[in-house]
Amino acid sequence: MSWLARQKFLGDDSEKVFKGLKIGIIGLGGAGSHIAQQLAHIGIGNFVLVDPQTIEDTNLNRLVGGTWKDVEDGTPKVDIAERVIRGVQPDAKVTKHRKRWQEVADDLKSCDVTIGGLDQVRDKDELEGFCRRFMIPYIDIGMDVHKGDKGYFIGGQVILSLPGTPCLRCYNVVTQAKIEEEARNYGDAGPKPQVVWPNGILASTAVGLTLQLVSPWHPNPVESEYLQYDGNAGTMARSAIWKAMQGRACPHHSLQETGDPSFDLRKMRDASSAGSISSRAVRFRFWSWFMALFG
Numbered sequence: 001m002s003w004l005a006r007q008k009f010l011g012d013d014s015e016k017v018f019k020g021l022k023i024g025i026i027g028l029g030g031a032g033s034h035i036a037q038q039l040a041h042i043g044i045g046n047f048v049l050v051d052p053q054t055i056e057d058t059n060l061n062r063l064v065g066g067t068w069k070d071v072e073d074g075t076p077k078v079d080i081a082e083r084v085i086r087g088v089q090p091d092a093k094v095t096k097h098r099k100r101w102q103e104v105a106d107d108l109k110s111c112d113v114t115i116g117g118l119d120q121v122r123d124k125d126e127l128e129g130f131c132r133r134f135m136i137p138y139i140d141i142g143m144d145v146h147k148g149d150k151g152y153f154i155g156g157q158v159i160l161s162l163p164g165t166p167c168l169r170c171y172n173v174v175t176q177a178k179i180e181e182e183a184r185n186y187g188d189a190g191p192k193p194q195v196v197w198p199n200g201i202l203a204s205t206a207v208g209l210t211l212q213l214v215s216p217w218h219p220n221p222v223e224s225e226y227l228q229y230d231g232n233a234g235t236m237a238r239s240a241i242w243k244a245m246q247g248r249a250c251p252h253h254s255l256q257e258t259g260d261p262s263f264d265l266r267k268m269r270d271a272s273s274a275g276s277i278s279s280r281a282v283r284f285r286f287w288s289w290f291m292a293l294f295g
Helices: 005-009 015-021 031-042 068-073 077-088 101-108 121-133 176-184 197-216 240-247 266-274 279-294
Strands: 022-028 044-048 093-097 113-116 139-149 151-161 225-230 236-237
Touching: 005 015, 005 236, 022 031, 022 101, 031 044, 031 077, 031 197, 044 077, 044 101, 077 093, 093 101, 101 121, 113 121, 121 139, 121 151, 121 176, 139 197, 151 197, 197 225, 225 240, 236 240
Parallel strands: 022 044, 022 113, 044 093, 113 139
Antiparallel strands: 139 151, 151 225, 225 236
């Protein structure tokens, strides 16, 4: 019996599909560390891990797999994530980069799904634009803690972004005002509050959306999603703005600007038959390529 036998409901060939998938994870300090762990348990076979930082003591309250010895040794976050992945799947293919994602874009182009846990609004905006250009489903995670008159409020969001659907700008997660404010305060913001359990909830939601993209388990898969987390109420619900945006085309990312000039459908088809990526991902990429040329 396969070690993945109890998740056969994800598809009769899910084990082969998951082993062939390549997932990019940008940011391994909080939610990203949860995502790496969960995807390893799911059976994902290929990872691109990107984070320029080493672990610090203030990361230990939320970084899955991190230890005090890692803090003493100054272990890179990507190395910790790899160790967690290989603890479950010793033969997983892991590509690591201790750099900003913009410096390793070529490796990210081959990912079937990219998940970002970035703090900076500009980085979110640029990563989403990159993923749309190269027809890669992008899942964005964000979390924050706000102080109010009666205590603290924990909030967060998980957004699924595909070409043609509403983007982070459509959902007001990215705005020019936020980017400009961020630039003015660069280096002065100080540490942002973070705790482990909201990161875990947001990460699990992102993993569920990833599997919805690449397996037939969900009867009504969505092409766009904006889920808001209320940590005080303990709820995850669709944002009101998601409902308002349904049926509207994204005005910020034209489909005419979608597609890699060097994209070769024949290579994608051959890779699919070899089990290196899911057939659903191939169909999505072909749709995006077709729309970019003829839409």
